[in-house]
Amino acid sequence: MITPDPTTPEGEAIIKLHEQMAELRERTDEWPGADTVDILDKWLALFDFTSPVKRTRLVAGSVWVLRREDRHEDDVTIWSDEDSALAALAEHVRSSWDNVQGNDGIPDLPPLEDRLAVDLYYGPRSERSDEDYWLYGTDVGRCVRTAPASHDFRFPDEKVSAQINSAALFHAPAGPDGEGLPCIEIAGVLVFAYLDAGMQAVRVSVHLDTADELVIQPGQTVPLHVQVEDSTVFSAGAVLTRPTGGGRRQWLRGLSHRMPWRRGD
Structure with a gap:
């Protein structure tokens, strides 16, 4: 048996059709042909059967x-x-x-x-x-949708995102002997980045349990896109609404070049 996924536009449309047909059956004790055709006609109009879903290739x-x-x-x-x-x-x-x-x-x-x-x-x-x-x-390529999913969830726009980004918090551990790990908190999402001696690696850990409702999709998922340098290593729920410019990458590279000087190295 197939269970529609409410976090996808297709699954959401199927669930709404089921609800409409169930309401019609409850109201009339049957499925009148004219009403059924009217519901299906409007429902089918939601779909585009003529063009493929536009996707953008990312490096994963x-x-x-x-x-x-x-x-x-x-x-x-x-x-x-x-x-x-x-x-x-x-x-x-x-x-x-x-x-x-x-x-x-x-x-x-x-x-x-x-x-x-x-x-x-x-x-x-x-x-x-x-x-x-x-x-x-x-x-290794990965194809993602280039248009936002057509459900009620709307990710914060550029203005709201900028406000949230500017309010990001950094939680530093209380000294080398203290408990805790260095952590960035943004929109309730906790991102830990630290040196893991046991794993002999720089370790990054993302925790979504406390994510703000602004970034939580239906189905209690958070769209997440993770990059290392220019390679996408993880992407779930992310959709590309416009091409991402190279300005931010250039800024990050410039910052990385300046950091040793700023640390006094």
């Missing part, structure tokens, strides 16, 4: 693609970073070193350095025949 991350080809296989693998992909390729090279051992300029044992081992094994690209490889980085 990046990966490294390793393709390795020989006479026996054509293998493609995905890696989170170049070093990992190169290490995997070097592992294959070392396990197949007998294929090149004894050739001019090839040592008896493969080098410990991954790049050197790969370069010696495959040689110049113009001289490769039976074996070859390709290693390159590429973006």
Whole structure:
């Protein structure tokens, strides 16, 4: 059985149709043809069956693609970073070193350095025949709606958003021995950013339990869009109402360049 999602325009429309038909049945003890046709006619007019939903492609991350080809296989693998992909390729090279051992300029044992081992094994690209490889980085795409959903929820406009942004609070921990973590609070949303020694990483944690009703959609969800540099790493409920300019990114980059100087480094 399908349960309509009230947080989507489609689901909301289906629920409203159900309510209208239920009200008609309760009022007339049947579904009169003329009334039913009138309800369905207005309901179908809400939909556009002629054009696709407009979407914008965002970068949701990046990966490294390793393709390795020989006479026996054509293998493609995905890696989170170049070093990992190169290490995997070097592992294959070392396990197949007998294929090149004894050739001019090839040592008896493969080098410990991954790049050197790969370069010696495959040689110049113009001289490769039976074996070859390709290693390159590429973006992971994500398509999002470019028009706001047609339900009652309306995200704060630019003026209201600017007012809320200017009222953001920073909660600092009470010294290195105190409890708590550095946190930014905006519209009731808590964003913790801190160094996690246990995870050996800069950790960012978003908590939505105390979010202001201004940013809560029907269904008790908060539209959230998270970026690291220029890559979107998470997006749920966000819709693009207009192209995002590069001015804010330039400002952030400029701020990052000024920060060491401002800290006195």
